[in-house]
Amino acid sequence: MRRLPFRRLAAVTAASTFLLMLVGAYTKAIGAGLACPDWPTCYGTWVPFLHPAVMAETPYSTLQVAAEWVHRTLAAGTGLLIAATAVAAWRRESLDRPEWAALGAGALLPVQVVLGGLTVTESLAPLIVTAHLGTAILIFAGVVAAAVGRRVPSQAAS
Numbered sequence: 001m002r003r004l005p006f007r008r009l010a011a012v013t014a015a016s017t018f019l020l021m022l023v024g025a026y027t028k029a030i031g032a033g034l035a036c037p038d039w040p041t042c043y044g045t046w047v048p049f050l051h052p053a054v055m056a057e058t059p060y061s062t063l064q065v066a067a068e069w070v071h072r073t074l075a076a077g078t079g080l081l082i083a084a085t086a087v088a089a090w091r092r093e094s095l096d097r098p099e100w101a102a103l104g105a106g107a108l109l110p111v112q113v114v115l116g117g118l119t120v121t122e123s124l125a126p127l128i129v130t131a132h133l134g135t136a137i138l139i140f141a142g143v144v145a146a147a148v149g150r151r152v153p154s155q156a157a158s
């Protein structure tokens with residue numbers, strides 16, 4: 001299988017991150033931040049919809065559980081893309097602004113995953129939710145810069 005070129009991979013990652021951020025905002029807007037009350041599983045299972053007893057007992061609507069679950073699941077896929085983009089950047093022949101931007105996004109990924117888990121385990125503590133949003137913005141900026149940022153032309157010897 002042919003490998004996706006770095007810039008194209010970064011563009012796919014940016015699109016996925018954008019979608020993930022929208023789902024996160026939607027999750028918050030419908031009050032579903034704790035619709036999966038545990039982490040990393042949701043009601044002790046990876047797919048709560050497969051367990052009718054779980055869905056019957058949750059105080060949240062199916063839409064709320066789905067929003068939080070989709071956010072987490074999409075985060076897993078997007079996280080892999082962010083990591084792959086950082087690895088692709090590291091493997092390039094030289095590191096310039098777009099590559100460093102991708103590496104920065106990759107470095108922030110574990111921080112964001114921990115913050116995501118803490119939003120749940122700390123019951124949506126305002127500082128943690130704010131840090132989660134701030135880190136999301138930085139990651140998004142990084143992968144966008146990786147996709148479209150200009151490389152600095154090397155100085156011609158005078």
Ligand code: HEM
Nearest residue numbers: 021024025027028033075112113116117119124129133136
């Ligand atoms: C790259 C990974 C992730 C990104 C970019 C991301 C991004 C976002 C964004 C932009 C929001 C909306 C914040 C707001 O409107 O203030 C959000 C909400 C949320 N995220 Fe994530 N997220 C990621 C991973 C995770 C993970 C792994 C979890 C684990 C549980 C998680 C849990 C949540 C929760 C519970 C909310 C709702 C917070 C609330 O109701 O106040 N996120 N996320």
